[in-house]
Amino acid sequence: MKVCFVMTEAYPVISGRGKHVGGAELQSWIIAKELAKNNYKVYFIVKAPEDGIEIVNNVAVFKIRYENPIIGYFKILKAMIKINGDVYYQRTGGFATIFVSFFCKIFKKRFVFHVSRDEQLDDGYPYDKPIIIKKLYRIAVNLADNIIVQNKNQRRKILHKKTFLIPNAIEINNDVFKKEDFILWVASINDAKRPELFVELAKKLPKYQFIMIGGASNKKLYEKIKSKARELKNLDFLGFKPLKETEEYFKRAKIFVNTSILEGFPNTFLQAWRYGTPVVSLDIDPDEIICKYKLGFHSKSFEKMVEDIKRLYEDRKFYKKISYRCKRFIREFDIKGLITKYYKVLL
16 A cells, blocks of 8 residues: 655654654654555655655655745645555645645545644634635545544544544654753744743742753744743753754653643653653643653643642652653553554555
C-alpha cells in the first residue's frame, strides 16, 4: 500500500534544520517511519529550501521549494499525482486539509484526517479565515474516509462514523541519563503557550533553576520574554533548539512544566515521561491522564502549581515514585505497539 503524507512544514523535523519543530509534523514523521519499517511504501511532501526527492529512513521525501503559496500548491498537486498513492494523510488543518480532501474526492483516493488540536473541530475554525474557507474546511473534514482523534474530548466533538482514537506516539529508547536539578519549559513562544507564566514561576521560586526553550512564533512576545528572562539569575532562556538538542534537556530535567491554554495531546508530555520526568501542567490534562496515572500534577491554578513544583522538588521519595510511574506508563505510547492501529485506519 502507498501512503502519502502531505505535511508541508515538516522538513525541519526530518532534516534537523530550521527554526520551528511542530508537534503535528513530529507525530506524522514518527508514524511514517514506522509504516516504512513495516513494508508500506511511504511518501512525504514538504516545503524545503530546494526541489528534489530524498530517501530518509526508507521514506521518499518530496522536497518542494516555493515562496508563493499558489505556485507551491500547484507543485504539491503535481507531486501528489506523480506519487499516485492509495491513501493521503493530512494533519495540520486549514487550507492544506481542504486541498488534500478535495484532491482525494476528485481522484478517488482515500483521505485520512488526523486531528492535532481540539480547536480544529470547533465551529468557526480556522478562526482567522474568511467564511468560505471555514465552510470548505468543514466539508473537507466530513469528506474524510477516516478521522483520527487524540483524546475523548475530540471524539465527543465529531459525529463522523469512522473515528479512531489513537494517542500520540513516541519512539522508546534505552538511553542512559542522569537527572539534574532544573525545571524545564519547552514550547513555541506564542500567546496560547503563555510563556510569561513560566517567567513568573522563576520569580516565585528563586532558589530553583529554570530553563526555557522555544522558537519565535510571536516575535514581539519572544523578545519580551527574552528580555524578562535576562533579569532573573535562576532562569536560562535558550531560545530555539533543534529536536535532538531539546531531547538532551528532557533527559536531564527534574520537572517539566506546561502553561498552555490550548493543546491536543502535547508531544512534550511524552518526551518528558520517556525519561521519567514528571509533568506539572497548569490547564492541560488530556483525558485526565496525569491525574489518573499519577504522572505529575494538573495544578489548575498558578498558586497550586507553585506548591506542586515545591513538593516534587523537595520530597525525594515522592519524586522517585512519580518518576518510576512515568517510565512505566510511557510504554503504552510506543509507536511499535500503536502502529497496528494505523493499519486499520489506512485500509
